[in-house]
Amino acid sequence: xxxxxxxxxxxxxxxxxxxxxxxxxxxxxxxxxxxxxxxxxxxxxxxxxxxxxxxxxxxxxxxxxxxxxxxxxxxxxxxxxxxxxxxxxxxxxxxxxxxxxxxxxxxxxxxxxxxxxxxxxxxxxxxxxxxxxxxxxxxxxxxxxxxxxxxxxxxxxxxxxxxxxxxxxxxxxxxxxxxxxxxxxxxxxxxxxxxxxxxxxxxxxxxxxxxxxxxxxxxxxxxxxxxxxxxxxxxxxxxxxxxxxxxxxxxxxxxxxxxxxxxxxxxxxxxxxxxxxxxxxxxxxxxxxxxxxxxxx
Amino acid sequence: xxxxxxxxxxxxxxxxxxxxxxxxxxxxxxxxxxxxxxxxxxxxxxxxxxxxxxxxxxxxxxxxxxxxxxxxxxxxxxxxxxxxxxxxxxxxxxxxxxxxxxxxxxxxxxxxxxxxxxxxxxxxxxxxxxxxxxxxxxxxxxxxxxxxxxxxxxxxxxxxxxxxxxxxxxxxxxxxxxxxxxxxxxxx
Numbered sequence: 109x110x111x112x113x114x115x116x117x118x119x120x121x122x123x124x125x126x127x128x129x130x131x132x133x134x135x136x137x138x139x140x141x142x143x144x145x146x147x148x149x150x151x152x153x154x155x156x157x158x159x160x161x162x163x164x165x166x167x168x169x170x171x172x173x174x175x176x177x178x179x180x181x182x183x184x185x186x187x188x189x190x191x192x193x194x195x196x197x198x199x200x201x202x203x204x205x206x207x208x209x210x211x212x213x214x215x216x217x218x219x220x221x222x223x224x225x226x227x228x229x230x231x232x233x234x235x236x237x238x239x240x241x242x243x244x245x246x247x248x249x250x251x252x253x254x255x256x257x258x259x260x261x262x263x264x265x266x267x268x269x270x271x272x273x274x275x276x277x278x279x280x281x282x283x284x285x286x287x288x289x290x291x292x293x294x295x296x297x298x299x300x301x302x303x304x305x306x307x308x309x310x311x312x313x314x315x316x317x318x319x320x321x322x323x324x325x326x327x328x329x330x331x332x333x334x335x336x337x338x339x340x341x342x343x344x345x346x347x348x349x350x351x352x353x354x355x356x357x358x359x360x361x362x363x364x365x366x367x368x369x370x371x372x373x374x375x376x377x378x379x380x381x382x383x384x385x386x387x388x389x390x391x392x393x394x395x396x397x398x399x400x401x402x403x404x405x
Numbered sequence: 406x407x408x409x410x411x412x413x414x415x416x417x418x419x420x421x422x423x424x425x426x427x428x429x430x431x432x433x434x435x436x437x438x439x440x441x442x443x444x445x446x447x448x449x450x451x452x453x454x455x456x457x458x459x460x461x462x463x464x465x466x467x468x469x470x471x472x473x474x475x476x477x478x479x480x481x482x483x484x485x486x487x488x489x490x491x492x493x494x495x496x497x498x499x500x501x502x503x504x505x506x507x508x509x510x511x512x513x514x515x516x517x518x519x520x521x522x523x524x525x526x527x528x529x530x531x532x533x534x535x536x537x538x539x540x541x542x543x544x545x546x547x548x549x550x551x552x553x554x555x556x557x558x559x560x561x562x563x564x565x566x567x568x569x570x571x572x573x574x575x576x577x578x579x580x581x582x583x584x585x586x587x588x589x590x591x592x593x
Binding site: 133134135136137138139140141142162163164165166167195196197198199 | 519520525526528529530531533534535536538539540541542543544
């Protein structure tokens with residue numbers, strides 16, 4: 109009798125525990141007003157594009173932001189980022205550089221946890237002349253691998269300054285690049301990475317405690333296939349090559365096989381494009397990398 | 406005896422477990438405000454957006470720097486409308502405490518949203534969403550000092566003198582000097 113009562117109660121209570129339906133609102137997305145690139149703007153090749161967008165999840169968390177540039181019949185996904193924004197919605201400023209395409213259609217897409225989506229777009233036309241910008245050139249920066257106790261490990265590409273495990277305290281938000289060596293694909297790989305990359309605290313435990321962990325994206329395809337010509341790198345005096353070399357569709361926060369001689373296109377969290385030439389790369393954790401860097405001012 | 410005890414214990418455990426598991430989240434409270442027009446003696450007509458508080462005109466006079474929006478009625482074009490103390494409206498309110506006599510007159514700007522927003526869109530917004538600011542038309546250079554002839558489901562955006570951005574949806578209106586407007590608002 110008792111068993112029957114318990115079973116009946118269980119069934120009744122579970123049936124009463126009906127889950128609320130998910131919020132039914134659709135996400136909303138809109139351009140911010142201010143000094144942003146607007147629909148119909150004409151921008152010369154190399155000119156800066158700045159997009160301000162804000163979005164609401166429509167009562168559900170925002171889970172995805174995707175930004176695409178459609179030019180010359182090609183769709184280039186510039187950003188495809190997983191998110192989980194429950195409060196305040198999305199508020200983003202996104203920078204890019206105008207390509208040589210006559211017309212670029214930019215699409216900004218958000219999706220919420222209910223898989224409902226919203227999209228806005230604008231068109232940018234090619235303006236007269238060019239607007240390639242100046243660059244900084246750091247000719248030699250020596251950065252220790254994870255077990256190197258002599259050289260600093262953490263690089264600010266904006267200034268070319270390197271920080272040790274001690275001196276980086278208070279400067280974590282400036283760090284874009286770090287390096288380590290590990291075994292992957294059966295080979296020891298000198299690797300360029302960034303604070304936000306998930307496996308980095310395994311090599312540098314202190315990074316796991318940083319409150320700001322920047323993401324730098326490296327174009328690994330350009331590295332694997334040697335797409336940047338060394339003499340072009342030598343001759344680069346503005347950011348034309350830096351911007352053109354970087355393909356967002358083959359970018360990762362971790363760039364393996366950065367052996368001596370490789371040239372690595374990258375883009376920092378602040379949106380600056382750059383090229384790293386690996387002058388020297390050891391293949392042991394006690395070793396170091398020597399880097400030559402050209403980066404947008 | 407032992408079986409009975411175990412049975413009672415099992416039932417108690419199940420009840421505790423199931424009722425705890427059934428707990429629902431509290432719905433997010435809405436900011437709904439009712440503002441009376443100049444001759445409405447039962448509903449205050451002056452809103453402090455930063456405080457989310459309604460004042461009577463006498464109280465508002467003592468707290469001028471906090472007041473961002475008031476309701477007024479003017480037959481014809483404006484009917485039931487809302488504006489900020491800095492809008493320069495004169496001859497509607499009377500007495501020493503009338504807004505035209507204030508030392509601090511905050512200007513609140515009102516615009517239609519920059520894109521078409523439905524009531525469902527408004528309802529989908531959450532208080533605090535960054536997108537709310539984007540609906541305010543910062544490039545509008547005239548006709549922004551009041552939201553007039555308000556009707557149910559009208560949607561307006563506003564920006565206070567203190568740079569608080571908000572969006573309102575009118576939920577009730579009663580015309581006349583003793584009338585009122587009720588609206589829901591969400592702030593960035």
